[in-house]
Structures are given as structure tokens and as C-alpha cells.
Amino acid sequence: MNFRRIYNRLSRTYDMRHTSPTTLEIRKKEIPIVKRFASGRILDVGCGTGFHLPLLKNITGMDISEGMLRLVKSENPVLQASAERIPFKDREFDSILCMFSVLNVCNHKEAIKEMQRILKPRGIAIVSVASIWDRDYDSLDDKKKVRQTKEMKNKGFQISGEDMEMYLFSKDELVGLFEDSGFSLELFDSLFILQKPRWGDLTRFSFREKMRLRLERFYPKGYGCIYLMVFRKS
Ligand SMILES: C[S@@+](CC[C@H](N)C(=O)[O-])C[C@H]1O[C@@H](n2cnc3c(N)ncnc32)[C@H](O)[C@@H]1O
Structure with missing residues (x-):
């Protein structure tokens, strides 16, 4: 899949997603974790439009995607490069962000190796991904729905459609991949355990749906559709 081309095409409408209640719920959980753990020199891998x-x-x-980067409004420096070949020297960064499904759409094994390489010892990688529980994604091309296949691949599910495929992780698989690359898990959280995310849907969550989201804190975290993880390099 050519995600550069796909995201160049999606870039014009991408920021509309930030107003969807599903995305807002994710950001609500993500922001305090990012602020708490990211420090020193930071690289945002797959920064998109720079949220x-x-x-x-x-x-x-x-x-x-140069299309996504063109929409970045922040004064911070940005560059076009791929997560599988990060153009920085070994141990240049204290923290890495890899947020909102970047690992679902790149060669995640190569990307994790690269993150390990450019992080200093004890450096932090903050990651959020769509999990195997999120089985009925909308297509990123909003016109056509992605059809979920039941096909298992490398212990994870893959969602396939005419327009894009995303590799979906189980908790154990993603933790295992990071551990094999010399990281240890520092924090694990998830959301959309009881309440399904509504991708591309701008209508607000009803009172009942909001209650389900609140109750999620009492449920086992491994079952969320979205995982938020913090890893520390040894
Ligand atoms: C869902 S967006 C997330 C953007 C941003 N992190 C956010 O939180 O809004 C996924 C991003 O990953 C980027 N991406 C996909 N494959 C990539 C790769 N191999 N290397 C770098 N970025 C990639 C896409 O261009 C897109 O901007």
C-alpha cells in the first residue's frame, strides 16, 4: 500500500477528523500521557498535520506525506521522511511520539527498530494504535467502507478494503515487538472497550454512550479498540 499517496489524498480533509467525538475522546486520554512522559529532544514520527x-x-x-506536512501550522521544524528509515543519527532523541495509528499503516517492525536506534538509553517511546478489537473501521476514504476480513496474519488481524489496509495489533503482540527491540513497557492504557468508536461520524455520543465510556475505567484494558502505550528503552 502506498500510504504516502493515500495520506496526500486524505490531507485536505484530515483535520476535520479532529472535531469528531471519537477523536476528541482519544485526544483527551492521549494529551496528559504525552505531556507527562515526553521530554528533552522529541521526534514526532508520523506527525501528520502536526496535532x-x-x-x-x-x-x-x-x-x-508532504500533503499532511504542508498543513502543519506549528513553528517547530518538520521534515518528510519515512518511519522505516529515520534520517537521524543513533541516540539523538530523548523521546519519540508515534501517535494515532502510525504503526498500523507502516512497516511496524522496521519502524520500531528505527525508534530504538535513534533513542538515547532510557529514552521514551509513546505510541497509540488501533487494536484487533476495532473490527469495523470506516474506510479513510469516507465513500467506501472497509470490509473486515477474518484473515489472521502474524497473530494480528488485518482489515482490508479497496482503499486501504491497516495492521491491527493485540496487546501482547505489540508489547512483544517492543520488548524484542530492547524496550520495556512503562504504561498501558486503552479506550473504546465498552463503547465502539464511531470513525468519521461527527454526531456526539449520547448520554448512554458517554456513561459506557466512563465505565470503561473498571474494565480490563487489553480489550480497548485503541491502545496507548509508553515504552522505555533499556
Ligand atoms: C492517522 S495519521 C496520524 C497523524 C498524527 N500522528 C496525529 O496524531 O494526528 C497517520 C500518519 O502516518 C503517516 N505515515 C504513514 N506511513 C508512514 C511512514 N512509513 N513513515 C512516516 N509516516 C507515515 C501518514 O502520512 C499520516 O500522516
Whole structure:
């Protein structure tokens, strides 16, 4: 899949997603974690249109899509590059952000290796992904729905459609991949456990849906559709 081309095409409408109640719920959970753990020199891998850049100092944004980067409004530096070949030297960064499904759409094994390489010892990687529980994604091309296949691949599910495919992770798989690359898990959280996310839908959550979201704190975290994880390099 050519995600550079796909995201170049999606870039014009991408920021509309930030007003969807599903995205707002994710951001609500994500922002305190990012602010708490990211420090020092920071690289935002797959920064998109730069949502996280104004939240932090000393941060550089990087994305494969020039269309997404063109929409970045922050003063922080950005560059076009791919997560699988990060154009920085070993141990240059204290923290990495890789937020909102970047790992679902790139070669995640290569990207994790690269993150390990450019982080200093004890450096932090903050990651958020769509999990295997999120089985009925809308297509990013809003016209056509992505059809979920039941096909299992490398222990994870893959959602396939005419327009894009996303690799979906189980908790154990993603933690295992980071551990194999020399990271340890520092924090795990998730959301959309009881309440399904409504991708591309701008209508607000009803009172009942909001209650379901609130109750999620009492449920086992491994079942959320969205995982938020913080890893520390050994
Ligand atoms: C869902 S967006 C997330 C953007 C941003 N992190 C956010 O939170 O809004 C996924 C981003 O990953 C980027 N991307 C996809 N494959 C990539 C790769 N191999 N290297 C770098 N960025 C990539 C896309 O261009 C897109 O901007």
C-alpha cells in the first residue's frame, strides 16, 4: 500500500477528523500521557498535520506525506521522511511520539527498530494504535467502507478494503515487538472497550454512550479498540 499517496489524498480533509467525538475522546486520554512522559529532544514520527507539535517544546515533526506536512501550522521544524528509515543519527532523541495509528499503516517492525536506534538509553517511546478489537473501521476514504476480513496474519488481524489496509495489533503482540527491540513497557492504557468508536461520524455520543465510556475505567484494558502505550528503552 502506498500510504504516502493515500495520506496526500486524505490531507485536505484530515483535520476535520479532529472535531469528531471519537477523536476528541482519544485526544483527551492521549494529551496528559504525552505531556507527562515526553521530554528533552522529541521526534514526532508520523506527525501528520502536526496535532501534537504545539503541545511540546524542542520537538521535530516527521511524516511520509508532504500533503499532511504542508498543513502543519506549528513553528517547530518538520521534515518528510519515512518511519522505516529515520534520517537521524543513533541516540539523538530523548523521546519519540508515534501517535494515532502510525504503526498500523507502516512497516511496524522496521519502524520500531528505527525508534530504538535513534533513542538515547532510557529514552521514551509513546505510541497509540488501533487494536484487533476495532473490527469495523470506516474506510479513510469516507465513500467506501472497509470490509473486515477474518484473515489472521502474524497473530494480528488485518482489515482490508479497496482503499486501504491497516495492521491491527493485540496487546501482547505489540508489547512483544517492543520488548524484542530492547524496550520495556512503562504504561498501558486503552479506550473504546465498552463503547465502539464511531470513525468519521461527527454526531456526539449520547448520554448512554458517554456513561459506557466512563465505565470503561473498571474494565480490563487489553480489550480497548485503541491502545496507548509508553515504552522505555533499556
Ligand atoms: C492517522 S495519521 C496520524 C497523524 C498524527 N500522528 C496525529 O496524531 O494526528 C497517520 C500518519 O502516518 C503517516 N505515515 C504513514 N506511513 C508512514 C511512514 N512509513 N513513515 C512516516 N509516516 C507515515 C501518514 O502520512 C499520516 O500522516
